[in-house]
Amino acid sequence: MAEQRKGSEQEQVIAGPAWRGVNWSADAGAGSIHDDATAEKLGFRGGTVAGDIHMNQFPPVLLEVFGDEWFRTGNLALSFKAATVDRESVQVFAERPAGGETQTRVWMERDDGLLVCTGTAAIGDHSRSELRARDLRPCDPAELRILKNLEPGMSMGHFEVDLDPAKQFERYDANLISDPLPEYRSGEKWGEPVAAPCTFVQYLWGPPTQFIRPRVGDSVGLFGAIEIGHVDGPFLLNHPYHIDSEVIAVGQSPQTEYFWFDSTAKRPDGSLVATFRMMLRFMKASSPEYPEL
Numbered sequence: 001m002a003e004q005r006k007g008s009e010q011e012q013v014i015a016g017p018a019w020r021g022v023n024w025s026a027d028a029g030a031g032s033i034h035d036d037a038t039a040e041k042l043g044f045r046g047g048t049v050a051g052d053i054h055m056n057q058f059p060p061v062l063l064e065v066f067g068d069e070w071f072r073t074g075n076l077a078l079s080f081k082a083a084t085v086d087r088e089s090v091q092v093f094a095e096r097p098a099g100g101e102t103q104t105r106v107w108m109e110r111d112d113g114l115l116v117c118t119g120t121a122a123i124g125d126h127s128r129s130e131l132r133a134r135d136l137r138p139c140d141p142a143e144l145r146i147l148k149n150l151e152p153g154m155s156m157g158h159f160e161v162d163l164d165p166a167k168q169f170e171r172y173d174a175n176l177i178s179d180p181l182p183e184y185r186s187g188e189k190w191g192e193p194v195a196a197p198c199t200f201v202q203y204l205w206g207p208p209t210q211f212i213r214p215r216v217g218d219s220v221g222l223f224g225a226i227e228i229g230h231v232d233g234p235f236l237l238n239h240p241y242h243i244d245s246e247v248i249a250v251g252q253s254p255q256t257e258y259f260w261f262d263s264t265a266k267r268p269d270g271s272l273v274a275t276f277r278m279m280l281r282f283m284k285a286s287s288p289e290y291p292e293l
Contacts, residue, residue: 016061016092018111019178021053021084050223052205054084054108054117055197057092057178062121065094065104069123071183071194075229076106077129077277078119083222090116103128119227131227131277136249136260145289146219146257146282147250156208156245156261165237168199183234192236200228200235204263204276208245212259212280220286224258224279235274241265248277256281 055076062070084090089111097104103122110116119130126132138152171177172185183194195203205226242265249260263276284290 012096014061014064014094014096016057016179018089018091019057020089021178022086022176052198052201052223052226053178054078054080054090055201055226055228056180057090057108058094058106058121059181059197060179061092061094061106063181065096065121066123070121071190071230071234072123073230073233074121074123075126075129075227075275076119076121076197077126077131077225077227078106078108078117079130079225080117080223081115082110084110084116094121119225126227126229126275129227129229131225131279136251138249139251141250143252144250144257146216146284146287147259149215150247150250150259152248152250154247156211156247156263157243159207159243159245160240161203161207161243162240163195163199163203163235163237165193167202168193168196168237171198172196187238190234190236192238195235195237197228199237200274200276201226201278203241204228204243204245204265204274205278207243208261208263211245216282217287217289219282219289221280221282224256224281225260225277226279227275227277229275229277231272231275233273235265240268241273242268253281255285256283258282 055078058076062074062076066074090108091111092106092108094106095104102124103120106121107118108116122129141148141151168184172180177184177196177198183189184196185193187193243263245261245263247259247261251258258279258281260277260279264272265274266272285293
C-alpha cells in the first residue's frame with residue numbers, strides 16, 4: 001500500500017514502498033538491451049529493467065491519489081531518464097494534486113536518489129500529460145539511417161487480440177509484479193481481472209513490433225517513454241479488442257534514433273477503451289548503419 005512520505009513533504013507527496021525491480025527479460029538473448037553482455041557493450045552497467053516493469057509500481061499510489069476513477073479514465077505518462085539493473089531498489093512518488101486539479105506529477109527514484117523516470121498521471125483529460133504536451137516535430141528525414149524508411153502517419157497495423165490472463169497470472173503468482181493489486185488476479189471487483197501496466201504494454205506495444213523489427217535489423221532498442229491511458233476502462237483481461245497503431249514522429253539524438261507511435265484499443269462495438277503512446281529508441285552504436293561508432 002502507498003504510504004505518506006516522511007518529513008516536510010508529508011502533506012504534499014505520497015510514496016510507494018521500495019521494490020527491487022526484477023529484469024524478467026534477461027533471458028531475451030543476445031542482442032537485447034536486457035542481456036548483460038549486450039547492454040555492457042553499449043555502455044550500460046548491465047541488462048536493463050524494462051520500463052513497463054517499473055510502471056507496475058505506480059497504480060497503488062495513483063489509486064491513493066485518484067481512487068478507482070484512475071482505472072476508468074486515468075493515465076500514466078513517463079519519460080525514462082536512467083536505466084536500472086536487476087534487483088536495484090526503486091521507489092515511486094506522486095504529488096497530491098491541488099484542489100480541483102485532475103493531473104499531478106509523478107516520478108521514481110533509485111535508493112541513492114537517482115531519478116529513474118518522471119512524468120504525470122491524471123484522470124479524465126489526458127491532453128496535458130507529460131508526453132501529449134511535447135513538441136514531436138520530426139527531424140530532417142535525410143539525417144536518419146536506421147529509421148530512414150519510417151515517416152509520420154504510417155500505419156503499424158491492425159490487430160484483433162484477446163487479453164489472455166495467463167502471463168499476468170504467472171507473474172502475479174511469482175511475485176514479479178511490483179506492489180501487486182488483487183484486481184490483477186481476481187475479477188470480483190470489475191467482473192474480470194484488470195490489466196496491469198506490463199500487460200497493457202504487452203498488447204499495445206507487442207503486436208505493432210511486427211512492423212518495426214524487420215526495418216531496424218540488428219539495432220538494439222529500448223523504451224524511451226510510455227503512456228498508458230484508460231478512456232472507458234478498466235482495460236480488462238478475458239476480453240477481445242481491436243488494436244490500431246500509427247507512427248506519429250521520427251527523430252534522432254546524438255546516441256540514438258527514435259520514433260513515437262500511438263496505439264488504441266477498441267471493443268468489438270467500436271467504443272474506445274484505452275490509448276497508448278510510446279517512444280522507442282535504437283542505439284546508433286549497435287547498428288551497421290553507423291560503422292564509425
